[in-house]
Amino acid sequence: MAIIITGASGNFGRATIEGLLERMPARELILVTRDPSKLQDLASQGATVRRGDYDDYDSLVSAFAGGDKMLLISASKVGSRIPQHRNAINAAKAAGVGHVVYTSYVGKDGDNPSLAVGDHRGTEAMLAESGLDWTILRNSQYTDAVIEAMSPLALQRGRWIASAVDGKMAQVWREDCVASAVAVLSTPGHRNIIYNITGPELLSFREIAALISEVAGRPIEYVPVDDEGMYAFFDSLGIPREAVPDQTVGDVPWSSDDMVSVERAVREGYMAVISDDVEKLTGRAPKSIRAFALERQDDLRSA
Numbered sequence: 001m002a003i004i005i006t007g008a009s010g011n012f013g014r015a016t017i018e019g020l021l022e023r024m025p026a027r028e029l030i031l032v033t034r035d036p037s038k039l040q041d042l043a044s045q046g047a048t049v050r051r052g053d054y055d056d057y058d059s060l061v062s063a064f065a066g067g068d069k070m071l072l073i074s075a076s077k078v079g080s081r082i083p084q085h086r087n088a089i090n091a092a093k094a095a096g097v098g099h100v101v102y103t104s105y106v107g108k109d110g111d112n113p114s115l116a117v118g119d120h121r122g123t124e125a126m127l128a129e130s131g132l133d134w135t136i137l138r139n140s141q142y143t144d145a146v147i148e149a150m151s152p153l154a155l156q157r158g159r160w161i162a163s164a165v166d167g168k169m170a171q172v173w174r175e176d177c178v179a180s181a182v183a184v185l186s187t188p189g190h191r192n193i194i195y196n197i198t199g200p201e202l203l204s205f206r207e208i209a210a211l212i213s214e215v216a217g218r219p220i221e222y223v224p225v226d227d228e229g230m231y232a233f234f235d236s237l238g239i240p241r242e243a244v245p246d247q248t249v250g251d252v253p254w255s256s257d258d259m260v261s262v263e264r265a266v267r268e269g270y271m272a273v274i275s276d277d278v279e280k281l282t283g284r285a286p287k288s289i290r291a292f293a294l295e296r297q298d299d300l301r302s303a
């Protein structure tokens with residue numbers, strides 16, 4: 001069976017490929033990137049590496065040829081992903097791919113205000129209507145982002161600013177998302193199922209700030225703000241409001257429209273989703289924020 005991985009050169013793609021290579025030979029992988037030179041190392045191990053661009057439908061049809069199952073790793077420009085994902089889904093159908101596994105985002109449906117959730121639900125609807133088999137991996141917010149980006153920022157300032165106020169999420173370690181994707185890609189079944197890939201506990205940023213303060217041994221004041229206060233904070237960091245092609249500003253790779261809308265969704269209870277799907281898929285319990293913070297204690301202390 002040939003497995004296609006889009007976004008193969010990124011963090012999620014590379015980690016998934018590493019997991020798959022423990023279970024199958026490289027020749028069963030078709031890896032898609034806009035720049036095949038980035039994946040030379042995997043080509044030399046026997047993987048097929050092809051050029052494909054979510055903005056170029058024809059390139060995707062050629063790139064996906066011969067694949068049976070595909071991991072569609074969501075594109076990164078929040079607010080403009082639906083046309084890109086439409087190209088990928090239509091190309092998968094045209095190329096004869098039977099089953100698409102998609103990295104989505106947790107969150108309750110209805111009037112969820114998160115821009116990112118809107119993109120993902122739009123893509124999920126396209127998959128449901130495509131006639132293809134699909135699996136949706138609704139990944140929660142990465143614990144990695146909390147520990148590696150949000151916590152150092154709060155420790156440096158002594159303040160954790162959040163318009164999520166006391167809303168909760170069950171953040172998940174990216175490696176647990178990757179392990180879940182590897183399980184779905186490398187075992188039979190999983191057709192037309194939505195998995196909620198979450199961490200083991202629902203926490204507010206107030207609770208997370210207290211935990212990080214304890215682990216780092218430094219005080220953090222929790223400062224709840226409204227949406228305008230949250231925009232003002234991100235503006236002060238130089239983060240663009242709308243998604244732009246290069247979104248990485250000060251190591252924060254998102255736009256504030258995205259982040260403020262997610263914090264609002266958390267505040268209003270739309271992101272309070274928890275499940276045991278990671279353990280069901282991988283056979284191991286997901287890592288907690290405390291465990292991750294303790295592993296990174298030295299970094300947090302010196303942030």
Ligand SMILES: NC(=O)c1ccc[n+]([C@@H]2O[C@H](COP(=O)([O-])OP(=O)(O)OC[C@H]3O[C@@H](n4cnc5c(N)ncnc54)[C@H](OP(=O)(O)O)[C@@H]3O)[C@@H](O)[C@H]2O)c1
Nearest residue numbers: 007008009010011012033034053054074075076140141142
């Ligand atoms: N749940 C969360 O908290 C959270 C946090 C961060 C990210 N995410 C999601 O996870 C996804 C993957 O994250 P990551 O860390 O692996 O991102 P990353 O390291 O920035 O990699 C992005 C990948 O997308 C590919 N890509 C971008 N634009 C493309 C296009 N037009 N056509 C084809 N490929 C394109 C890139 O491939 P080339 O440049 O090689 O073409 C690259 O492989 C993100 O896009 C986002 O949806 C979720």
